Amino acid sequence: MKEENDIKETRPEANKKPSAEPPHELLDLTVGGVKKWAAGVPGVVASVKDLIGEKTLLRGGKALFKMNQFDGFDCPSCAWPDPDDDRSPIAEYCENGAKALAEEATTKKITADFFKNNSVYDLAKLTDYEIGHLGRLSEPVYLPKGGTHYQPISWDDAFKKIAEHLNGLASPDEAIFYTSGRTSNEASFVYQLFVREFGTNNFPDCSNMCHETSGFALSPTIGIGKGTVKLHDFYDTDVIVIIGQNPGTNAPRMLSALERGKKKGAKIIAINPLPEAGLMGFRNPQQLSGVIGGGVNLGDLYLPVRINGDLALLKALELLLLDFEKKSPGEVFDHEFISQKTVGYDAFIKQFDHYRLDDLAAASGVSTALLYEAAQLIAFKKRIIFCWGMGLTQQHNGVDMIREIVNILLLKGSIGKPGAGACPVRGHSNVQGNRTMLINHHPTAEQLDRLQQVFGFNPPRTGGYDVVNAIKAMHAGKVNVFFGMGGNFLSATPDTTYTAEAMRKLALTAFVSIKLNRGHLIHGKESLILPTKSRSEIDMVKGEKQFVSTENSMGVVEWSKGMLKPISDDLINETQIVCRMARATIGNRTVVDWQRYHDSYDAVRDDIEKCIAGFEDYNIRVKQKGGFYLPNAARDEQRFAKQFNGRAPFTLTTVPENTLAPDEYLMATTRTHDQFNTTIYGLDDRYRGIFNERRVVMMNEKDIAQAGFKPGDKVDLFNYDDGIERVAPLFIIVPYPIPERNTMTYFPETNVLVSVNNVVKGSNMPASKYVKIKIKKHDPDLPMRKASTSR
Template sequence: MQQHYHYMSDPTPYQRNISITGTIGFEELRRKAPASYAAGLPAVKVALEHAAREAGLIRSVKTLAHMNQKDGFDCPGCAWPDPDDRSKLGEYCENGAKALAEEATLERVDEQFFRKYSVEELSRLTDFEIGKSGRITRPFVLRPGSVHYEPIEWEEAYALVGEHLRQLASPDEAVFYTSGRSSNEAAFLYGLFARSFGTNNMPDCSNMCHESSGVALSETLGIGKGSVTLDDFKDAEVVMVIGQNPGTNHPRMLSALQQCKENGGKIIAVNPLRESGLVRFKNPQQIKGVLGGGAALTDIYLQVKINQDVALLKLIMKRLLMLHREGCEVFDEAFINEKTSGYKQLVASLDAHDEVHLQRLCGVPFEQVDQAVELLAARKRIIICWAMGLTQHKNGVDNIKECVNLLLLKGSIGKKGAGTCAVRGHSNVQGDRTVGIVHHVSPAFNQALKDAFGFDPPAREGLDTVHAIQAMHEGKAKIFVALGGNFVSAASDTAYTARALQNCELTVSVSTKLNRTHLVAGKTALILPTLGRSEADLVDGKARYVTVENSMGKVHRSQGRLRPASELLRSEPEIVAGIADACFQGAGPVDWCTLGSDYERIREKISEVIAGFEQYSERSAGGGFYLPNNAREADFSKLPGGKAQFSLCKLAEHTLDEESFLLMTIRSHDQFNTTIYGLDDRYRGIFNERRIVMMNAEDMKRKGLKEEQVVHLTSHYDGVERRAECFKVVPYDIPEGNLAAYFPETNLLVPINHYADKSNTPISKSIVVRVEVG
């Protein structure tokens, strides 16, 4: 170790001496050349080693056989959909196996653990070390002035939450956060409770990732979801993968891309980093993936500068427009005339831009742009896929709208093998939204709730994630309840968020494993342990199931198999119902206890309230069912004029002086969201260390920096300096002026008050920073 220190919260008489980052130091960094392919036998080997180490090899293999199968449980990782024809060898990827191993770990956080370690001691661990502590076995409470969690009985815990809620001066002093891991049943019940209590303060993880997608797609196509199905990849002529690293974040997507290629399709990748998973894929379930060279994926790799996707897309569309004017059948004029609005304004806007200026902004050579234009000009079955590389910017909504512009020009919406594909991260983040976890007010949804339950839901817009943090920081919100997630590590501006949580009178975490949010807690804090996705949910010996919605709008069942980590665990619906019943003390029209124990009753109510869930339970069996999707049918009747909307999108604006860089936060390959599986980023050739910053070699030379030299990163917004210290510089294939580093380590640099227009998504992928020598 070369250096050891940690960022501390600002202690007050009721707070503990807590570190918000853990002790910072260095392991022995090892580096190799970036991998030339993704998956293959190394992925199988790493997955099995991780599973054996965490949960036991035989136990893990038996359980993995049921993951993502029609009669099994949904992967607790990403939301990529399952094919109708499931693989008998296993329908999961390396990181899915790691996610299961984390959940099925044999380590336990019990009474003895919390007697041994104070929250102050635990806070000095890294996020990786905290996560390896194990599964939480029973409810625990951290009382005012104490530094040790102590056991508490379930009914006492429910009563404690209920008492705090009833003491609030206004329901809007409570915040109800949701993670994307929750089931449809749990999320619906949770939203019902928040609205019954009288608030729409329901921030969720979508606010921090794909909110920009939802806003952009709703305004242009009339639905805040992608339009494609998994089968569309078989028929696509071109798939554009923009701002996404599927090899690490959604590895099963590689199979869909491979199938597209085998059927004659082409793939265009757009990303600041050259990611191995977009170059070549070795499918471990095929002989050529084990013994051969695998499948080449990307035909054209456009290495765009960070957040200059709009400039690149405008340049592509200008050149397509030129070909169209020359008489080539490039645009779908029949579709444009019949189905869209704003075409003339878009064309005039494109004409106003200078091609040389656009090329300088995006950094992609004209030759490569023209190669992409040639592919796109002759093809109409086009899918555009994206993730947080497009959404987490000041202009995140415009990034998505520009993608929609290109698809509308080509008539690539509402037809087989074409459309939008917002690749969601967590396993049911889309489902949470569908069943009502939204801070916005929908009069129609409120009326449906009133008809089904007999109360008037609140008509005031609630707080999203950013504004909930600000409300807690300012003392306007006093109770924070989290249905899953690791809020303090996931949110922007870590120090600010930590102080916000510590200002609360009560914080409540419904969790499976220990994380940093349990340590950076309110005056009183509760940990309520819940069943994992892979665990059997039994009542009177009968197994229950829940449902989830994948990234493409398909709802299906999930039923765990493993023996629960503790006999004292309760399901999320049971926990939500227990809190609600204790809060209302029998008053009100909702029978919380019945709903919490009988998931079938919850599903019946969902089908009453939300269109598309008719015969919910019956249709969720087997492969499940698709929810209605107007964009999939090219039905834009709910939009102005009944037509899809072209958009006039502004170019990204970043003011950088000679000492500034644009930093994007990224995941390592050993990571899913804030869960850190290990310290390796195998595909990028970085091992045994997370505190690194990737920098162009020419930028290093200009700054006089040597390889692995220690530097500090600072951001400066509105007169406030934020610091993330001790990173080793690693030369990497990234555009000049751009940097990349892992989150949550660099979330310290993201200002709480800078976020995307309309969606309020933090600017985690385009932070202006300076590099200081350590």
Template sequence: MSKELEEPAALNPEKLQDIELEEPKKWAAGIPAITASFADILQETGATRGMGALLKMNQKGGFDCSSCAWPDPDDDRSPIAEYCENGAKALAEEATLKKLTPEFFAENSVADLAALTDMEIGKKGRIAQPVYLPKGATHYQPISWDDAFKKIATHLNGLNSPNEAVFYTSGRTSNEASFLYQLFVREFGTNNMPDCSNMCHESTSVALADTIGIGKGTVTLDDIHNAEVIIIMGQNPGTNHPRMLTALRKAKENNAKIIAVNPLKEAGLMAFKDPQTVRGFIGTSVQIADVYLQVKINGDMALLKALELLLYQAELKAPGAVFDKKFIDENTSGYEDLITHIKTFNLNELSVACGVPTGLLQQAADILAAKSKIVICWAMGITQHVNGVAVVNEIVNLALLKGAIGKPGAGLCPVRGHSNVQGNRTMLIWDKAKPEQLAKIKEVYGFDPPEEEGVDVVKSIKAMHEGKLKVFFAMGGNFLSATPDTNYTAEAMRKLKLSVHVSTKLNRSHLVHGEEALILPALARSDKDMINGIQQIVSCENSMGVVQESKGMLQPISDQMMSEPLIVCNLAKATLGAKSMVPWDKYAGHYDNIRDDIEKVVPGHEEYNKEIRKKGGFYIPNGPRAGKFNSKKVPGKAVFSISPLPVHDIKDGEYFLTTIRSHDQFNTTVYGLHDRYRGINNERRVVLMNEKDIALAGLKAGDRVNISSHYDGVKREAKLFVIVRYDIPDRNVAVYYPEGNILVPLDHVAEKSNCPATKMVFVRINKHKP
């Protein structure tokens, strides 16, 4: 067997398209967003199926979008378009009429499929039946559901320890499936439950739990609508959370000021043409950012300290008019220590460190000084740094100084990515379960769940590579493409005895596999889920802690697809057999039975079946939202944190590299090759560079280059990229994710959270030599 057949490509093919460049846009959405939304729907689903589903997506009584976790309005929702362009594209891919039959897998080897780009792989269609790749085989082949479950059970029961298996979860998985999944895994005997939170907002969860007592945000959608000031940091809402733009428009109509913080000038942070308004439809835009702070990569800590210093100086001039001393005295600990720390800094030095002129810093501080209803939003541009936890702590500091938590129009707003990533964690998907959570499981079910800490994403990859893990089971997601250090992760995956993926569509993780591999086709959110003639509902939790029902409405295109809750129930019965103490058949008979038991185990879900059927769902209790704090260090209080400025030992010829997403993708799913807002079309293998840096390096726009990182004596190289001239700070460069993941060392992680630090890697750029 050839090496190519033994080791299918772990990366996108190193080939270039005919790149087409335009001037970057200065506004987002408008008519082009409508056109793009409908184009994919019509192509993949046809008008009747696709348009009918769009009218039900994110509606009360409809189904939850499988894309981002932005919340739906509590009150009236748009009757025709409560979705965004990315949501429509996600629906098009899951509602497609194209399906992968046994004939498809017989005609296409694993190596052949791996030679395609990620976009080409994803566009093939829905997986229509379980398929199996035997040891040494080159093609997936059909397998019955019963045989698939038996094969997994045989592998799991043959392990020397349950800790030789690992169970990954993506953010698409519903509350019901997540709860059953963790229940099975813990009854099997391990806490090895890495999830996508480990790779995105784990820094947020750690920081907020430490400082305010809950690892979630504290705002509602109405708080954003009614805020006086909104700060948006490390986030590109126009591409990654487009429905957020509607909330920002409403805030602007209520006279909110918006401060944008980002290394790139992103269209969605500059202006918005809302196609659902007459003005937006005819082309009139609403200005988003009143002040745009184009910070250097990882300059956020310096920027926040600069704002705090300027606010402190303003407080000295007008005591009690800038800081909320009453709130600070009653609700916080550590104020004096923070002030002592802030006084040690010099504004000019902080300005240089963050890359933002002092005049712009002063403008932002003047806006903040006079207001108290402040919402601070952030995403992975903040969390995926070595000091990601510390930067979130500093965000909390700023909010506490202003008393901007626990009152209407104010609070902390980490904007989650995948649609139910927050709900997964609420449903106890976590490698570090709390003792009280484990005790509740034992009380309800009677078995002793394991207490030993499991592995997160980074630890699981290391354990695979070391041969300590034998079975990998993924409930959704594209693990290989989402994780850092792509080649290392691929080597780790190939050392497994069995890899299993529960999926709707084909992705690269199915093509870099263990000795044996299975793909189990799951129903999508938009698919009808019928059991004994009764349609089932599931539920999801959005970024703001609202849990609501999701009810599919499309006829599945194959009768061989199975819902995720039923997959877990059948897997558990096959693996645990009669020794299980969990009523799997009862759960498989009707999902109401799952929710009846969730409310016994998970706080905040009382009368779950009743609450979930209310129009718009219900809010999970949130102490800080109600002004009640319970930090780990000082019970009953929120705490200020002292964090140092980062010191970067960057060498001559090196650049700060960050990874970004194009407008035509969501997470690892690539919908197309048009990054419309940045003006980059028909190519993803690009590196965005400052014009001055291009010249200093003796390069020119359009040159073909290789990008390399050098950590701990190991060179990692991403080959064949095209230089694109772009407005980005000096010595800062950007590439698309997941193409840039190969450059990120596995050990390059955030302190305390172990989140991969993909937003800042030191790299070198050299001309490509064929």
């Protein structure tokens, strides 16, 4: 890792552009054994190691004791809920949460002098890991047109620059306003209010890349685009099915809930192309048995589904359940629930006249014996929870897969009952709250009508751009300004080369951030970086300590109050950034009292209460211990889709035919254990036994031999969607227990292979878990040729 003073300036020629991708360099890969359990002492050690690495052992260690506590601050990592009742005073967080805190509680900081000494071009030569560990952004900086270095700028001048560009647009729709899931409820609300008063619904947000598919699938069926379970439902249930999700890495605190359910008799079925450690075992570091004992074996049954075999697998389970029902009428299906709460049952059942178990098993890649065992675990149980993640939502038919899960829950009557329901496991903390706060490119007429009633302006009624359409609009020259409220848009999005070309066409890019990332280095003709306070830092406004609120995966809204001294005196909180931007841009034309919001988050919450259902007495209830649940008619009343008079429709779906050329493979992108979204904490994937390297492609041993490769071979990866050659050069083959003709790679390194047109039908999300690739022996000249084409 290069220290700040070790990065030497090499002023680039004018025609060179910073790389949009991490450096194509290999480190010293070490491959070990695949782990069969997660967490435990190694997780604690890794957490402490990160605090030391960020030079924040005392500062960050102190904050850890307040993270996710009733009187503390919300973890900036995943959106898994905190317990409603007792919370561990020692460690109510996971390893990744500790790493996320270490990143923002670091004592290292980036000043304007750093940017003076390091050009954008030179910074882009660093790996994402190196960029992320340079420190906290501490003052606003500006990159002028034709400039090579960011330079300091005052906050007032930064807002004037934004206002100048926004007011100079031919139409408000020529601006895009991106949102990351980390943004609080209060900041999200004022952000959408400003953008709609400005005149557009262009709200691409991170949910467009993670769980848009879930909302699109659930809303027309169960009447709400959210899950239908509470955390305590996991503690007393019969069966938990985890499909397309890796809780050990993506939501480690979920393992504690699975452990409690397991100890009370729940059976756990894991469905995933990879045998993940967190799906098999758990050593709870909060308990003595997890420290010196063997922990808990979680998974009762593992189904190694092939990529995009999930729908065939779900159909096979339904076919087997139907067979059980025929043999034991009324004991498998909940006919009272079906008759009173659903529509379309007869047509749904009729389809199985045309399915054969052997065909479905072959399409899924799972044996009939394992499918039968899974169906048997489910058949005579009513309390069933289905959990899923991006392993489903990012496949091209992900909407159908989730609706097939709903079909099974409807057959069993397993929605709106204790210990039963649907559970999309959201990624980023408060990504669900952003959507509740109206960060939505397609708001409903009712939502817009309410804003108009409360504020007196007519919000735009035309739908805006999601992430994929925003990229295409930027590339086509239809957009001139990009404003990013957090996140790393470039590295999170698909088709990296295409997206970088789109970003470079913009007149202005502006990013609200706490850390530097690669997205800041692929910019418009002018660019701003606006540093903000982190969730763990004290937020004082007019001498009063403020708090924010967030919504977790299960609809709980809870307060979050920072306790660390801000890393810099020149930081502004997100809400004030929005308010000052609004005043500078809209000026005397505004009908909103932005100063009132600027000075008090209570005032923001008072107006959220007026605009959004479920937030009655917001400022009172959010201060209650554990916060409050938002209404959920599907969960609380078994009231579902409005268009079906409160009933839930069964959905008819089609099993896809997946065909590959002889030299093609299906690739799915995934994250390492040392990573959260695009943030790289380290270079190890401890649970999968892959150390000190990210440029790897996991392949089945039979595929390796059949293609004439060997483990450790260097290869290049290619995608040819849309008739375009996309290349990810210089990867190392790692043998792994994965279905044949399937491969796994890490993102963002292979996002370059995901076509912007490879999307989920309906939700328009990037289908990053379904990418056809070819693997060729590494051409040593390829990285050089590829770099030359990006200049």
